[in-house]
Amino acid sequence: MRPIWKGAISFGLVYVPVKLYAATERKDVKFNYLHQKCKNPIQYRRYCPYCQEEVSLEELVRGYEYEKGRYVILREEDFEALPGGEGHNIEIMDFVELGEIDPIYYDRAYYLAPAGGGEKVYELLKRAMEESGRVAVARVAIRSKVTLAVLRVAGGALSMSTMFYPDEVRDAGAIDEMHYHVELSDREVEMALNLVNSLTAHFEPRKYTDEYRQALLELIRDRVAGRQVAEPVRPEAARVVDLMEALKASIEKAKKERGQAVGEVPGEGEQEPQKDRRRGRRKAAGEG
Known part of the structure; x- marks a missing residue:
């Protein structure tokens, strides 16, 4: 596997150089959309209807629509100037019990492997978490996005699951039913x-x-x-009132x-x- 990110875990004054690997993979069956008439794949283009031309990636900028049709333009240097935007760090803030974290907060899962001669301090952190039975709540900056994460020991390695912030988790009480x-x-x-x-x-x-x-x-x-493929027979389930x-x-x-x-x-x-x-x-x- 190839790492998708390199950085360091920090807790106290200790730094653990690590590499980040995806822990999961989607195995959905993928389909291409074809033109029914000629059976050729459909192309998706970056097209500007105002200039009536295709736009290259180098010509794209990110804009936030604060009013209908009006945008604030942000460039890479703007994101880098934000708190945490320039770093490649996983900053541990607290150690907690795993059972205290509701799984609804979990987003994506990753593995963390030691890097740059950091095997000993990596093993030290892993052993301390195993023997204490704690997991670490951390703040991590990946690709100009700062998010919450939880670090735990899984499969003999440190794993990291990014998390939703509390205001990103919807309240079940808002459901009328x-x-x-x-x-x-x-x-x-x-x-x-x-x-x-x-x-x-x-x-x-x-x-x-x-x-x-x-x-x-x-x-x-x-x-x-x-x-020829036979269609399976599906028995009708009896309705139990x-x-x-x-x-x-x-x-x-x-x-x-x-x-x-x-x-x-x-x-x-x-x-x-x-x-x-x-x-x-x-x-x-x-x-x-």
């Missing part, structure tokens, strides 16, 4: 817990595959080979798929203590 009110019975909650227990397993990433992409690639291979019936059916389906006996419920012995705790909380609240 979330202002609902329903009543749940203890039996319904208990059945839902049984369903969760029936579907509980250890997280094994390799068992989750992109079935849609696999089917799409198979379809493309069949078309290339000139074979009653909530309790839906929960029961879901539990039975989960048990059958996982080869469990129909009468067994994982964690069944834990249900009564949970129920007793709920009763205790209601008594403490004066509900009787």
Whole structure:
């Protein structure tokens, strides 16, 4: 792999020279748009309708539209003069518990590798984070953009996930449909817990595959080979109206798929203590 960025991690007066690598890659099946008439790829041009000519990359500038049709022009030197815009640093601000960070803040993932003889100080930081069980919240400047990030140990290396700022995360309370009110019975909650227990397993990433992409690639291979492709038959799912019936059916389906006996419920012995705790909380609240 080729690094996409070089810089340094700084915490206190310690600097760790690092290289940045992409930790993930999209494997979406890519298509080109073709002209239906001649089957040739369509070209996308940088075209100025005012000058009626194509524009090269060297002639492009970045403009912020502050009013309709009016722009403020910013050039590279303007971005470099901004705080953090000129640096190639990952500045650690705090060490926190990983569980305190809501995953909704995560954006893109990267690996950080030691660079320029920084193996020892890199290993020192990695070991300190492993033994403390902490992750680092940092500020990073990449390509004239300063963003938040979290550093943690993953797969034997330091990884970095860029993050959204709090004002970039939308409030779920702004969704009208979330202002609902329903009543749940203890039996319904208990059945839902049984369903969760029936579907509980250890997280094994390799068992989750992109079935849609696999089917799409198979379809493309069949078309290339000139074979006819049969359309799969999709059975219509029966509509279950009653909530309790839906929960029961879901539990039975989960048990059958996982080869469990129909009468067994994982964690069944834990249900009564949970129920007793709920009763205790209601008594403490004066509900009787």
